[in-house]
Amino acid sequence: MANALSRDWEHAVVTGGAGFVGSHLCAALLDSGAAVTCVDDFSTGRRGNVSALLDRPGFTLIQADVAAGFTVERPPDLLLHLASPASPADYLRLPLHTMDTGSIGTRNALDLAHRSGARFLLASTCEVYGDPQENPQDERYWGHVNPVGPRGVYDEAKRFGEALTTAHAEAKGTDTGIVRLFNTYGPRMRGQDGRAVPTFIRQALNGQPLTVTGDGRQTRSLCYVDDTVRGILAAAAHGMRGPVNIGNPAEITMLRLAHLVSELTGASSEIHFIARPTDDPAVRCPDITLARGKLGWEPEVDVEEGLRRTIEWFRTVLVR
Numbered sequence: 001m002a003n004a005l006s007r008d009w010e011h012a013v014v015t016g017g018a019g020f021v022g023s024h025l026c027a028a029l030l031d032s033g034a035a036v037t038c039v040d041d042f043s044t045g046r047r048g049n050v051s052a053l054l055d056r057p058g059f060t061l062i063q064a065d066v067a068a069g070f071t072v073e074r075p076p077d078l079l080l081h082l083a084s085p086a087s088p089a090d091y092l093r094l095p096l097h098t099m100d101t102g103s104i105g106t107r108n109a110l111d112l113a114h115r116s117g118a119r120f121l122l123a124s125t126c127e128v129y130g131d132p133q134e135n136p137q138d139e140r141y142w143g144h145v146n147p148v149g150p151r152g153v154y155d156e157a158k159r160f161g162e163a164l165t166t167a168h169a170e171a172k173g174t175d176t177g178i179v180r181l182f183n184t185y186g187p188r189m190r191g192q193d194g195r196a197v198p199t200f201i202r203q204a205l206n207g208q209p210l211t212v213t214g215d216g217r218q219t220r221s222l223c224y225v226d227d228t229v230r231g232i233l234a235a236a237a238h239g240m241r242g243p244v245n246i247g248n249p250a251e252i253t254m255l256r257l258a259h260l261v262s263e264l265t266g267a268s269s270e271i272h273f274i275a276r277p278t279d280d281p282a283v284r285c286p287d288i289t290l291a292r293g294k295l296g297w298e299p300e301v302d303v304e305e306g307l308r309r310t311i312e313w314f315r316t317v318l319v320r
């Protein structure tokens with residue numbers, strides 16, 4: 001059923017649909033009545049993330065690497081392109097795969113959308129802003145990225161993806177949109193994926209010290225996954241080309257986050273300070289004026305509530 005933030009899609013292809021964000025999107029699209037084809041190579045995602053969807057009418061799972069080329073059984077009217085390693089631990093382990101996915105994979109996904117007459121939406125990232133010299137970041141900021149630093153493989157693949165998406169729209173008239181997602185968290189993150197929220201929760205639930213990098217004063221803004229999914233679907237439905245920031249502007253230091261996780265889990269863990277990764281951004285906060293104004297979208301779940309839900313889920317799975 002369509003509402004102000006959605007539209008009745010008939011058939012959506014979600015690349016990277018077996019990942020953390022993608023699996024929530026697949027479920028939301030099925031709930032809205034769309035048929036969904038999830039295309040994933042399981043390089044960082046898990047079949048288990050979509051196993052509950054396999055019995056639902058209209059859901060198809062295809063194992064394929066988008067960079068190697070892929071086909072779907074019937075043309076979609078929406079293609080959400082999320083395939084890409086996303087956590088630093090993953091893209092540092094898979095640097096060439098990350099670049100191939102962001103470049104060749106994005107080209108393949110754009111070509112499929114164009115052939116099908118589908119709307120295409122690229123899941124880009126706040127990492128296109130790099131280690132920003134402006135805070136908060138709005139969509140007009142060009143970013144501050146080190147192309148030859150360790151994070152360059154991800155940041156530059158996404159920047160290339162944005163340029164390619166724009167070129168496809170200009171050269172071929174493809175109906176494209178770009179969402180720049182900021183740090184998202186929630187159920188189905190992997191405890192070992194290296195991102196702060198699952199790391200702290202895993203450590204707290206295992207009675208280990210929480211490892212905060214640097215002095216912990218660096219900030220992130222954390223968006224609960226249900227809010228991110230609503231934002232992505234709103235941008236898809238609106239038809240805007242973007243880019244548009246989708247994130248929660250409530251900025252939090254990593255030290256405060258560690259204390260909050262400790263409190264909410266009841267773990268009373270110690271905090272250990274460890275070395276900060278190279279080129280780790282000092283601040284990260286979205287300006288969401290555009291999303292609020294054009295999409296009528298804003299996050300609804302505050303960090304305490306989102307962490308409670310996430311911790312609840314982590315308690316139900318093995319976190320080792």
Ligand code: NAD
Nearest residue numbers: 016018019020021041042043044045065066083084086184
């Ligand atoms: P994730 O690693 O859980 O999901 C990515 C999915 O893409 C995985 O299922 C993986 O197996 C799949 N994949 C990777 N390369 C592929 C390829 N070549 N072919 C087919 N499938 C491939 O990560 P996530 O956190 O769910 O992120 C999803 C998307 O959102 C990514 O594009 C990421 O860059 C973007 N994003 C996420 C965040 C966040 O905080 N989670 C923030 C900004 C942007």
